[in-house]
Amino acid sequence: MPIPDFQTLMLPVLRLADAGEIKVADAVGRIADEFALTDQEREELLPSGRQAKIANRVHWSVTYLVKSGLVERPRRGYFAITPKGKSVLSSPPERIDIAFLSQFDGFDEFRTKANEDHPAEVEPTQDLAAGTPEERVEAAFEDLNAALREELLERILVMHPTAFEKLIVDLMLGMGYGANGSGERLGRTSDGGIDGVINEDVLGLDIIHLQAKRYATGNSIGVEKIREFAGALDERGATKGVFVTTSHFAPAAIQYAQRSPKRLILIDGEELTRLLVKYGVAVRGYRILELKKVDTDYFDEAEG
Structure with missing residues (x-):
């Protein structure tokens, strides 16, 4: 139950x-x-x-x-x-x-008094209204983040292709990849479908190659695109690649990436917006609500 x-x-x-x-x-x-x-x-x-x-x-x-x-x-x-x-x-x-x-x-x-101190940010559903104060706050937070991620995806879909490629490089750097912030957008026809690179060490001995594809949410990335990406990595003697799309990956594409001897990471539109929000890329904080509780240690010391 x-x-x-x-x-x-x-x-x-x-x-x-x-x-x-x-x-x-x-x-x-x-x-x-x-x-x-x-x-x-x-x-x-x-x-x-x-x-x-x-x-x-x-x-x-x-x-x-x-x-x-x-x-x-x-x-x-x-x-x-x-x-x-x-x-x-x-x-x-x-x-x-x-x-x-x-x-x-x-x-x-x-x-x-409780409602005045913690006004609702969203209209509660029947289930939400039955929740505890923490559950209502967290559910409202999740609702706000879901709306934020939806707006992010809408804006990404109308970005210029070069801006989208730069966004992916910025995300990788924001996640902590890239020695001393070393990352570069490529995205030129002569680059074999590689849109960016991230140097994991200062000398560039370990490199992550990126490919970024914007597709409408109803279109999926098939296995052939992942094979092409793997081939582009082969041409560069690379073993690590991240393929990012605004849509989603077909099951065969996911299976191919999982079986590949290379390290192929696939990031779909849902995961992309989640990561952007989590690492603060293309978003900014606008309000902080600090929740406090009684410091029981303080009162224990006072009573002692």
Whole structure:
């Protein structure tokens, strides 16, 4: 089954607290057992890769229950039910969610303040609205990046061919290839289809050869183009090549590159835009949102 959203977990989390004070980390395991999550589901991470999704959702369920007054934090890392929480469980609803918690004093103020501090950048979908704050932020970030990559590809498709070849050289340099920034666009008819070279060492003893082809997204690069590229490498006595396209590669082309004794790397349009964004080539930052959390070490030292 899919991992339950954090609102679905609120009632089970409250029931756990009713049995006595419980450590949040233990609650994560108990909830995972209750919903019969697989090992893979228990280990599934948020897009940031910094926390397990189920742990994040349990933590936020606890936070929202605390803000509504149904549970409290008697000490760091633990939570326990309050008399108000026990009253709710004496006649339990079918589900506890944000709408249910809105009846309790202070909860709506908490939600309003949270929304003012972190305004939405995009219109949330129904699934996104059910996510934890981290999931909503990360999903919005992914949506913005997807739109950015789509715009990048549109602009690349109308670039002048020489500008596109230079873009690929700049990307390779931006990724850290090329000794002392040593790279050159070629792209002349006498260069046998090689559009650029990257020197991996200062003396140019190890060279990566580049070929860049702009195709509409619906057209694929067939195996014959990869064979031609491999032949151009042979003529230069080269063993390393990167073939970049704005479209995609046919399965036979991918198989040929994988079987080739040369080091042939194929980068399609989707991977190209991903790399441009990741390494900051042809894009620039325009806004930084810094998320902070409590420095528990500070308070531990203060208490000591």
